[in-house]
Amino acid sequence: MNKTDVLIIGAGPTGLFCAHQLGLIGLNCEIVDNLDKVGGQCIELYPDKPIYDIPAVPECTGEELTNNLIKQIKPFNIKFHLNERVEELKKIEKKWLIKTNKGTEFEASSIIIAAGVGSFEPRKFSIKEIEKYEGKQILYSIKDKKIFKDKIVTIFGGGDSALDWAIELSNTSKVVLVHRREDFRGMQASIDKVNQLKEEDKIEIYTKCQLDSVKGEDKIESINVKYDDENIKEIKTDYILGFFGLIMKLGPITEWGLNLDKKTIPVNTENFETNKEGIFAIGDICLYPGKLKLILSGFHEGALAARGCFKYAKPDEKYRFEFTTSSKTVKNRLGVKE
Amino acid sequence: MPKITYIENSGKSHTIEVANGLSVMEGAVQNDISGIDADCGGGMACATCHVYVKEEWLDKLPKKEDGEEDMLDMAYEPKQNSRLSCQILVSDELEGLTVSIPLKQG
Numbered sequence: 447m448n449k450t451d452v453l454i455i456g457a458g459p460t461g462l463f464c465a466h467q468l469g470l471i472g473l474n475c476e477i478v479d480n481l482d483k484v485g486g487q488c489i490e491l492y493p494d495k496p497i498y499d500i501p502a503v504p505e506c507t508g509e510e511l512t513n514n515l516i517k518q519i520k521p522f523n524i525k526f527h528l529n530e531r532v533e534e535l536k537k538i539e540k541k542w543l544i545k546t547n548k549g550t551e552f553e554a555s556s557i558i559i560a561a562g563v564g565s566f567e568p569r570k571f572s573i574k575e576i577e578k579y580e581g582k583q584i585l586y587s588i589k590d591k592k593i594f595k596d597k598i599v600t601i602f603g604g605g606d607s608a609l610d611w612a613i614e615l616s617n618t619s620k621v622v623l624v625h626r627r628e629d630f631r632g633m634q635a636s637i638d639k640v641n642q643l644k645e646e647d648k649i650e651i652y653t654k655c656q657l658d659s660v661k662g663e664d665k666i667e668s669i670n671v672k673y674d675d676e677n678i679k680e681i682k683t684d685y686i687l688g689f690f691g692l693i694m695k696l697g698p699i700t701e702w703g704l705n706l707d708k709k710t711i712p713v714n715t716e717n718f719e720t721n722k723e724g725i726f727a728i729g730d731i732c733l734y735p736g737k738l739k740l741i742l743s744g745f746h747e748g749a750l751a752a753r754g755c756f757k758y759a760k761p762d763e764k765y766r767f768e769f770t771t772s773s774k775t776v777k778n779r780l781g782v783k784e
Numbered sequence: 785m786p787k788i789t790y791i792e793n794s795g796k797s798h799t800i801e802v803a804n805g806l807s808v809m810e811g812a813v814q815n816d817i818s819g820i821d822a823d824c825g826g827g828m829a830c831a832t833c834h835v836y837v838k839e840e841w842l843d844k845l846p847k848k849e850d851g852e853e854d855m856l857d858m859a860y861e862p863k864q865n866s867r868l869s870c871q872i873l874v875s876d877e878l879e880g881l882t883v884s885i886p887l888k889q890g
């Protein structure tokens with residue numbers, strides 16, 4: 447059991463800065479995120495895209511913003527739990543008990559949901575009948591590439607994940623690459639490599655077609671792909687890999703008894719608490735009159751939510767407002783030497 | 785204001801006046817038309833405002849910018865007439881535009 451004052455759900459910019467604010471006021475926190483890395487949408491959707499509306503930062507990329515935030519919270523030694531999604535919350539007396547899909551448990555006096563539009567999960571094939579093969583012959587990520595040795599692997603997708611795995615697996619498997627259009631969108635070097643492997647007959651490529659159906663009894667033996675002109679091509683295969691990027695899903699958040707408005711959680715603007723005492727929501731996921739989905743708004747919301755957590759973490763103490771420029775206590779927490 | 789018609793997957797049709805300068809996505813979101821999620825808020829960073837454009841309109845729309853086709857790779861059941869509705873800005877020329885909403889987004 448991990449005991450902490452506050453559990454933050456979501457390691458995007460809003461969650462990270464909120465951790466900083468908690469640290470300044472002397473509360474500790476841990477952060478859970480379903481991605482394998484810190485940074486949320488900034489790092490997953492637009493690491494290289496410049497952002498121009500961070501106060502006092504004329505221009506920075508999603509990745510630079512994330513790295514700076516990580517640097518800013520370094521003094522507080524915050525513990526991250528990546529690749530984990532919070533599944534259950536339960537209130538026992540005055541504490542929240544939290545459990546993730548990996549079985550990690552937390553006890554916290556408050557929870558701050560900074561989950562954006564939800565957790566990132568792989569996009570799947572749209573055909574309903576193939577669900578029963580998912581996790582067996584149909585995969586959206588690779589944990590152990592050895593299972594593909596000497597097998598036929600059909601890879602769907604046109605981005606870097608599809609190209610990289612096509613190149614990698616072509617060493618030990620027969621690889622078929624299928625994409626819905628002729629252009630691939632990965633790095634040029636990867637596209638060139640894939641084309642070269644095609645010339646050498648090490649990869650088969652089919653474009654302008656998509657998965658139509660699978661054939662086989664208990665096991666998939668072959669698949670049909672359908673071309674834009676409706677023609678069908680049968681491909682023998684042992685495994686099917688789909689790399690269509692990630693989609694954001696609210697997931698279990700909808701089951702925690704929180705008021706919801708479409709995909710957002712209504713909060714008050716005094717401390718960003720939800721309808722559940724001790725649960726706060728900040729960043730893109732929260733809703734109030736005038737809400738702007740900007741990173742800078744998330745920073746403000748996090749600063750106030752952090753103070754909102756204080757009374758639950760330290761019910762016998764009174765919160766005192768202090769500046770980083772003048773407070774010795776705050777400077778100590780930051781590890782600043784005078 | 786130009787009238788835009790949104791057809792839900794169930795066949796239910798909504799014809800709405802959308803102000804010039806808004807995107808087809810914003811027209812849907814502001815009028816609570818279900819099926820256009822627009823998770824990223826119009827930043828061309830997701831594919832959850834995906835629509836199918838009625839064939840006769842395909843050539844009349846502003847061309848796809850770099851990146852739209854890449855995002856469409858990730859849409860649910862993309863077709864030849866797929867567009868991201870956040871990238872279609874409403875103008876008088878689009879009077880009568882009809883878009884269909886996929887079964888789901890993502």
